Amino acid sequence: MVLLAATRWPGLLPPNFSAVYALVFCAGVYFPKKLAWWLPFATLLVTDILLNVFYYHVSVFSADLIGNYLSYAVLILLGRGFGSWTRALKTSSPAGAVLRVLILIGGGLLSAIIFYITSNTFSWFFNPFHNPEYVKTFLGWFTALTKGTSGYAPTWEFFRSTLGSSGLFAGLFAGAMSLMEALNPSEEEENEEAPEEQPEEAPEEAKA
Numbered sequence: 001m002v003l004l005a006a007t008r009w010p011g012l013l014p015p016n017f018s019a020v021y022a023l024v025f026c027a028g029v030y031f032p033k034k035l036a037w038w039l040p041f042a043t044l045l046v047t048d049i050l051l052n053v054f055y056y057h058v059s060v061f062s063a064d065l066i067g068n069y070l071s072y073a074v075l076i077l078l079g080r081g082f083g084s085w086t087r088a089l090k091t092s093s094p095a096g097a098v099l100r101v102l103i104l105i106g107g108g109l110l111s112a113i114i115f116y117i118t119s120n121t122f123s124w125f126f127n128p129f130h131n132p133e134y135v136k137t138f139l140g141w142f143t144a145l146t147k148g149t150s151g152y153a154p155t156w157e158f159f160r161s162t163l164g165s166s167g168l169f170a171g172l173f174a175g176a177m178s179l180m181e182a183l184n185p186s187e188e189e190e191n192e193e194a195p196e197e198q199p200e201e202a203p204e205e206a207k208a
Contacts, residue, residue, distance in 0.1 A: 001023075001027075001039055001040070001043045003019060003023065004019055004020060004023045004024075004040070004043055004044075004047075005043055005046075005047050007019040007020070008020065008047045008051065010051070010055060013165070014161060015153070015158070015161060016157075016158040016161040016162050016165075017161045017162075017164070017165040018162065018165050019165065019169040020044070021075060021108070021111045021112050021115050021162065021165075021166045022108040022111065022112075022165070022166045022167075022168075022169035022170035022173060023040070023169060023173060024040050024044075024072050024075045024076060024079070024111070025075045025076075025078060025079040025082075025107055025108055025111040025166075025170060026079060026104070026108075026170060026173045026174065026177075027039065027040045027076060027079060028075065028076040028077065028078065028079020028080045028082075028083060029079040029080070029082055029083035029086070029104065029107070029174075030083065030177060033080075036076055036079070036080065037076060040072065040076065041069070041072065044069070044072060048061070048065055049061065062128070063126070063128035064122075064123060064128050064129070066122065066126075067118065067119045067121075067122025067123060067126070068115075068119055070118060070122065071114065071115045071118040071119050071122075072115075074114055074115075074118060075111045075114065075115065078107065078110065078111060078114065079107065079111075082103065082104060082107040085103070086100045086103055086104065089103075097178045097181075097182065100174070100178060101171060101174045101175050101178055104170055104171075104173075104174035105167050105170050105171045105174065107170065108166040108167050108169065108170020108171070108174075109163060109166055109167045109170070111166055111170070112159070112162045112163045112165075112166035112167075113163070115162065116145075116155075116158075116159045116162060116163075117145070120144045120145050120148075120155055121141065121144070121145075123144060124140060124141050124143075124144035124145075125141075129149075131149045133147070133148075133149060133150065134149075
């Protein structure tokens with residue numbers, strides 16, 4: 001979450017190259033149930049308020065953020081599903097650990113796609129900034145997903161950066177967690193690997 005907050009500072013990373021989507025997804029995968037919800041949302045809310053007040057100099061909570069937070073909720077739910085699925089895999093072997101990381105990279109990429117479609121659809125439908133291009137037709141929705149608003153970079157370029165950063169950070173985070181699990185095996189894995197103790201044979205005198 002410290003990494004999540006730090007990478008949100010404007011200019012630290014390339015435009016729309018963010019760890020947010022991957023780390024919110026991975027929070028759903030790895031964090032306990034309640035922590036997976038309140039900690040990412042609290043981190044995002046605090047950083048959004050600080051950025052709006054001290055950097056962008058706009059209202060404390062702008063209307064366009066509502067679509068973002070709905071998307072974050074979907075990403076956490078997606079992470080919960082992927083977490084249940086990957087925990088069912090046998091990851092004690094190197095091949096199993098690599099498979100789990102690859103699956104979670106796929107989840108990170110899927111998170112970027114979901115965020116892109118959800119947030120841009122919200123902006124098109126509610127149009128909080130009254131963009132003239134966002135008419136309530138299929139063409140208007142398609143414009144929101146591809147070209148975006150005049151005077152800004154096309155939304156598909158932002159999506160390209162989002163997709164690359166989500167795959168990268170999901171892989172880094174999942175790889176780090178797999179390495180930690182390999183270095184600190186759980187008690188269940190240790191018990192599975194430990195050979196069963198054979199019962200000692202009774203001495204001859206006891207048999208008699």
